[in-house]
Amino acid sequence: MIPFELAEPKSLTEAIKLLAPDDAMVRPIAGGTALMLMMKAGVFHPTRLVSLGKIEKKYSGIAAGKDGLRIGAMTTLSALEQSLDMKKLAPVITRTLRTLSNVRVRNVATVGGALAHADPHMDLPPVLIALGASMSIAGPSGERELAVEDLFTGYYETVLQKNELIAEVRVPSQDGTRAAYMKVTTGSADDWPALGVAVALQSDGNAVKSARVVVSAATSKAMRLPGAEAALAGQRIDDKILARAGEAAANEADFIADVRGSVSYKRELLRVYIGRAVRAALESGAH
Amino acid sequence: MATITDQGTAKVGAQVGRSVPRLEGRDKVTGRAEYTHTMRLSGMLHVKLFRSTVAHGRIKSVDTSAAKKLPGVAHVVTIEDVRKVIPDPYYGPAFHDQPILADGKVRFVGEPVAAVLAADPHVAEQAAQLIVAEYEELPAVYDEVEALTSKVHVHDVLKPAGTFADLKHLKDAKGTNLALDYRLRRGDVDKAFASAAHVFEHEFRTQKVLHLSFEPHATIADYKDSGVTLHTASQGPSFVRTEIARLLGWPENKVRIKVPYLGSGYGSKLYIKLEALALALSMIARLPVKVALTMEEMFYQITKHPSTFRIKSGVDKDGKIIARKCEVYWNGGAYADIGPRVTQKSGLTASGPYDIDNVWIDSYALYTNMTPAGALRGFGVPQLVWAYESHTDMIARALKIDAVEFRRKNLLREGRPHPTGTVLKDAAIEKVLDRLVERINWKQPMDRGTGVVRRGRGLGIAIKAVISPTTSVAIVNVSADGSVALYCGTIDMGQGSDTAMAQMVGEVLNMPAESVRVVQRDTDVTPYDMGTLGSRSLFHMGHAVRRAAEDAQEKLKALACEVGEPEGSNIPIPALFVKKYGMQAGNVIGTGIYKPDYVPPAPGTGLSSNVTPFWMISGAGAEVEVDTETGHIKIAKLISVLDIGKSINPKIVETQISGAALMQLGFTMFEKMHLDGGQVTNASLADYKIPGFHDVPTAMENLTVDVTQSNGPFGAKGVGEVSTFCVSPAIANAIDDAVGVRLMELPLNPESVLRALRVKAGKPLGDE
Amino acid sequence: MTARTIHFTLNGAPVTADIKPHHNLVELLQTHFGLTGARESCGQGLCGCCTVLVDGRAVSGCLFLAVRIDGTEVVTIEGLDAGGKLNPMQEAFVETGAFQCGYCTPGFILMANQLLDAHPDPDDDQIRHYLSGNLCRCAAYPQIIDAVKLAAKKRKTIAA
Known part of the structure; x- marks a missing residue:
């Protein structure tokens, strides 16, 4: 790696001040597992990194409240994986984390980093979008609220300004939600996914009242699939409905080809996995 | 006689055939083993x-x-x-x-x-x-078939090193990408094809993959x-x-x-x-x-050869293969490395473990504008077996003959000449097939499933000749305290050769293998060895080590005689040295050299009466589950059966068998270097995936047949590559058995399987 | 770029090192302390060859900036055989022959110990799942499962 300066601010406010609104070579670093890869690959040469490792402790904890969970952005993925509050509120997140990358990465990578990095292959964003999670984003002029589904604008791109930081993630109460996340690999079993599908259903037995369906990995960003959601809403689930939802999803998602599969193949995968994910969600029981 | 043991005269028990824990184990588990x-x-x-x-x-x-x-x-x-x-x-x-x-x-x-x-x-x-x-x-030029006739030439002039006789005719050659053309001609294939009841012709391809050793x-x-x-x-x-x-x-x-x-x-x-x-x-x-190098840079160092294999067989009305024509194109990349040897040494077994009277083999080493290719665990043989054992199954299927029965009808048996002319000896092809058939329950019906998931099974068998002729030299040094050090050039890169060689020394000198020190490789100290490659070390260096130990044994006997010990004396070694030198001093040095007999293949025909000192034989069987909606394959069972002669260290042998089979499983199922205009687009472990824990088949069996290699050291022969040979065709044959589609190109990844299924169903996937 | 001094505990002993912000933990261990048991292979945190324990948790040393080590407790593979006695997991790896070339072995041993700390009596699935982030190109996976089970037994015997 090529030399750079490292700043270690003691507070979030100080960190924001150290970031530069117009300089792409100054970036925040949390767990660093993703950023280090980019630096080692020579695709990112920072002049200064602003480490978030020493900011206030309140940004790395999980708090349960009446309306859901508040997760500090610096919370590690393994802390989230082991959180009993998380498991109670949304076991789908606990299950997802269990197969997210590996133990060493989860010990270091943070929730905020997993969102801000905006790699479409990551597992957490589609699940958070399906569960209707939101974020508090801190910038020079204070904090703003944003739904996770509005964060991503494209491949490794977000609406975040260069001097903004995700401070906290909020997962609302999930009473009666049935959710599942399925990832499909086409290389080794531990490959990055060729496709991720997250679904969260409000349902009465087999009868779906409303659905949130999210695709990731096969597309340039994690995104909801309104056509598939509409095909499921108000329906009693059977093979025909799932086929219709799969068809809608296959038609509306904007696939990208890569070493993990062609557009045609990923379309077929999504068509099949919409149904598999909905069935898995129904079988998972309500949160 | 003098007995080398510091434990008195008690026989220490057999060293060969014992699962001695690796001598270097402690250094490796404590992180203190040194790597360059x-x-x-x-x-x-x-x-x-x-x-x-x-x-x-x-x-x-x-x-x-x-x-x-x-x-x-x-x-x-x-x-x-x-x-x-x-x-x-x-x-x-x-x-x-x-x-x-x-x-x-x-x-x-x-x-x-x-x-x-x-x-x-x-x-x-x-x-x-x-x-x-x-x-x-x-x-x-990137494609190996295109390279043969392309107007693009990777090198202006060819410069053979002079080491190999069959390359001399290429000296100063211009206007070609051909770095070796090996040919074998036996009988008259054209005549036989004309008289055959059935003729089958297929083309198989393998992809570019690499070794990716974890120490770059x-x-x-x-x-x-x-x-x-x-x-x-x-x-x-x-x-x-x-x-x-x-x-x-x-x-x-x-x-x-x-x-x-x-x-x-x-x-x-x-x-x-x-x-x-x-x-x-x-x-x-x-x-x-x-x-x-970094791991990324290894993608630009050396890879396995991609290959195209055109294979044509003529079969008579009774299901006997009467002719086989093999054209193999090896994609050698920009520099020849050892590609010409891969082309020749594997080329000579391209027609498989079958008794065929009329055989024609053309094997071409070709330059292309890609990372150079060299040897990878099998010296080209896995590419060949992939093709000929897929082809064999396709013929059996077309003729509606059971795949095992068809193989039995055509098997090359002990005492019969291999297509090169070398008579088959100590090659347990039939025993390997028998054991495989038994372990995979071939004769019992199988539940093939009815829903989305379908099941099937398949197998393959293979033969390989060892790289020949090659030389190994070893030294056994007995110190005055009776302790023994072995100097040999075989590199223990994990295959356990140090332990196996120490076992052979211990066997001859009647001492525990654990007490033998194997000296680190240093050409100032350790004598010549041709190289640790092609499963040759246990056989060649094994013989050299055995001879060196026997030589030391003889010299100790002579020393005992010289100092006046009676015939059959049990004098401990330290006492023997004291008797000779008056104090703890001196050495006894035993040396051993081994180079097997060999007759080079005749130019033009490729025939030889002695092309290899031993044959490597293996079989693999696979049971698969196919997800017909996505093309995903689950390997429910992978069985490897090998003829390795006698096992020197059964535990290490088992690890070699399972390790090599799993490596080939990666090359079979998903490993692939993706290239775009000569640029590798997945040069990292993030995008080039290798097998991990979850890719290991649900059940694995790693078996050997009970045989002896009569000319091998202690009845043994090599094992390092042998279980790689048949994994790819066994799985492809099982997929065909499960869902009736035939894949002709590696890897057998989910998209390839689904595309084939969709073609079969008349609803092909688009090209996007 | 500015060098800085960090203080930490390495295999039980307090130590100090002068490093630069772009140095990673593997470099720190190799260049300052001559410890080569954690070694960089894939360089992407995927193979596990560079596994190190920081404050009791496994991390990939190749993705971990050395500055973050300041004030922590670091344990490497070299810290496991204190006094010349192998750790039960190390013994089990030797006895079951759970490696070939040995390059990935220190990482596997550290991770497998973490596994047994969390699940003292793991079944095959738990072992596969926990260790799935470590790769072995020699593919000694079946033997590694045997080793972890043997080590679990050894640890129980010691505890009893």
């Missing part, structure tokens, strides 16, 4: 390479000025600088075709063009990014005018010494090659790799210089 990649010498400079971004082009300019100005940079080196210290800077085992740094032309993306030297590796990296090169791009390539060169020492991650220090001495114009005794433990090799660290470059840079810097 993590070694440091004082004052050492680090190197970062600047590599070509074009596949084929003339170098117009290389601007190193900005790199040279960066504080901390010691040298920036191009071929002009290299030429000042090594006037003819070309190397290679078969052809002297590879320049130490690109010389006027670049021939593949990733070829080293310049090298930056600095004490701080980060500085070297930063400086390398400041180098700018301009190229005049030339048309490139690394060499440290320490040049002094009085001599040079190289610490290097090499599978063949003797060859490295010869080649370095040739480049320097020095006698070999001024060149010292030291090899610590190897973070494996699988064929990638054979012959000469980074050593020539490290030498040149150390000569220029006049300091120790370390060249160590």
Whole structure:
């Protein structure tokens, strides 16, 4: 790696001040597992990194409240994986984390980093979008609220300004939600996914009242699939409905080809996995 | 007689056939085993390479000025600088075709063009990014079949090294990409095809994959005018010494090659790799210089050969194969490396373990504009078996003959001539097939499923000749206290050879294998060995080690006689030395050399009455589950059955069998270097996936048949590659059995399977 | 770039090192302390060859900036055989032959110990799942499962 300066601010406010609104070579670093890869690959040469490792402790904890969970952005993925509050509120997140990358990465990578990095292959964003999670984003002029589904604008791109930081993630109460996340690999079993599908259903037995369906990995960003959601809403689930939802999803998602599969193949995968994910969600029981 | 044991005269028990824990185990589990990649010498400079971004082009300019100005940079080196210290800077085992740094032309993306030297590796990296090169791009050739007739020529003139007789006719050849054409002619295939009841013709392809040993390539060169020492991650220090001495114009005794433990090799660290470059840079810097690759850079060092195999068989009305024609195209990449040997040595068994009267084999080594290809755990044989065992199944299926019955009808049996003319001996093909059929329950019906998931099973069998003729030398040194050290050049890169060799010494000298010290490889100390490759070491070096131990034994007996001990004396060794020298002093040195008999294949026909000292035989069986909606394959069971003669160390043998089978499973199911205009687009472990825990089949069996290799050391022969041979066709045959689709190209990834299923259903997937 | 001094505990002993912000933990261990048991292979945190324990948790040393080590407790493979006695997991790896070339072995041993700390009596699935982030190109996976089970037994015997 090529030399750079490292700043270690003691507070979030100080960190924001150290970031530069117009300089792409100054970036925040949390767990660093993703950023280090980019630096080692020579695709990112920072002049200064602003480490978030020493900011206030309140940004790395999980708090349960009446309306859901508040997760500090610096919370590690393994802390989230082991959180009993998380498991109670949304076991789908606990299950997802269990197969997210590996133990060493989860010990270091943070929730905020997993969102801000905006790699479409990551597992957490589609699940958070399906569960209707939101974020508090801190910038020079204070904090703003944003739904996770509005964060991503494209491949490794977000609406975040260069001097903004995700401070906290909020997962609302999930009473009666049935959710599942399925990832499909086409290389080794531990490959990055060729496709991720997250679904969260409000349902009465087999009868779906409303659905949130999210695709990731096969597309340039994690995104909801309104056509598939509409095909499921108000329906009693059977093979025909799932086929219709799969068809809608296959038609509306904007696939990208890569070493993990062609557009045609990923379309077929999504068509099949919409149904598999909905069935898995129904079988998972309500949160 | 004198008995070498410091435990009195008690027989210590059999050493051969015992699962002795690896001698180096403690060093490896404590993290203290030394590897070249993590070694440091004082004052050492680090190197970062600047590599070509074009596949084929003339170098117009290389601007190193900005790199040279960066504080901390010691040298920036191009071929002009290299030429000042090594006037003819070309190397290679078969052809002297590879320049130490690109010389006027670049021939593949990733070829080293310049090298930056600095004490701080980060500085070297930063400086390398400041180098700018301009190229005049030339048309490139990537496909091996196209390369045979292409007007694009990777090399203007061919330069055989002179080492191999069958390459001499290619000296100074121009206007060709052909680096070797091996042919075998037996009987009259055209006549036989004309008389055959059925003729089948298929084409199979394999993809570009690589070894990806976890210790990336690394060499440290320490040049002094009085001599040079190289610490290097090499599978063949003797060859490295010869080649370095040739480049320097020095006698070999001024060149010292030291090899610590190897973070494996699988064929990638054979012959000469980074050593020539490290030498040149150390000569220029006049300091120790370390060249160590990153994992990404390994994609530009050496790979397996992609291949195209056109195979045609004529079968009579009774299901007997009467003719087989094999045309094999090996994609050798930009430099020949050992490709011509892969082409010949594997080419001669391209028709498989079958008794066929009329055989025609053409095997072509071809230059292309890609990363060079070399040996990878099987020396080309896995590519061949993939094709001929898929083909065999397709014929049986078409003729509605049971796949095992069809094989039995055509099996090459003991005492019959192989197509080369060499009579088959100690090749338990039938026993291997029998055991496989039993373990996979071939005769019992199988539940093939009815829903989305369908099941099937398949198998394959294979034969390989060992690389021949090759030489090994060993020394056994008995010290005056009775302790024994073994000096041999075989590199233990994880296959457990040190332990196996110590067991053979212990067996002869009647002492525990654990007490034998196997000396680290150092060409100043350890004698010649051709190389650790092609499953040859246990047989060749095993014989040399056995002979060295026997020689030591004889000399001890003579010593006992000389000091007046009676015939059959049990005098302990230390007492024997004291009796001779009056104190604890002296040594007894036993030496052993082994080179098997060999008759080279006749030019033109490829025939030989003795083409190999032993045959390697294996079979594999697979049970698969196919997800018909997505094409995903689950391997429910993978069975390997091998003829390896007698097992020297059963536990290590088992690990070798399962490890090699799992490696081939990766090459079969998903491993693939993706290339775009010669550029590797997945050069990292993030995008080039290898098998992990979850890819291991639900059930694995790793079996050997109970046989003896009559001319092998203690009845044994090699095992390292043998379980790779049949994995790919066994799985492809099982997929066909499950869902009735036939895949002709590796890897058998989910998308390939689904595409084939959709074609079969008349609803092909689009090309997007 | 500015060098800085960090203080930490390495295999039980307090130590100090002068490092730069762009150095990673593997470099720190190799260049300052001559410890080469954690070694960089894939360089992407995927193979596990560079596994190190920081404050009791496994991390990939190749992706971990050395500055973050300041004030922590670091344990490497070299810290496991204190006094020349192998750790039960190390013994089990030797006895079951759970490696070939040995390059990935230190990482596997450290991770497998973490596994047994969390699940003292793991079944095959738990072992596969927990260790799935470590890769072995020699593919000694079946033997590694045997080793972890043997080590679990050894640890129980010691505890009893």
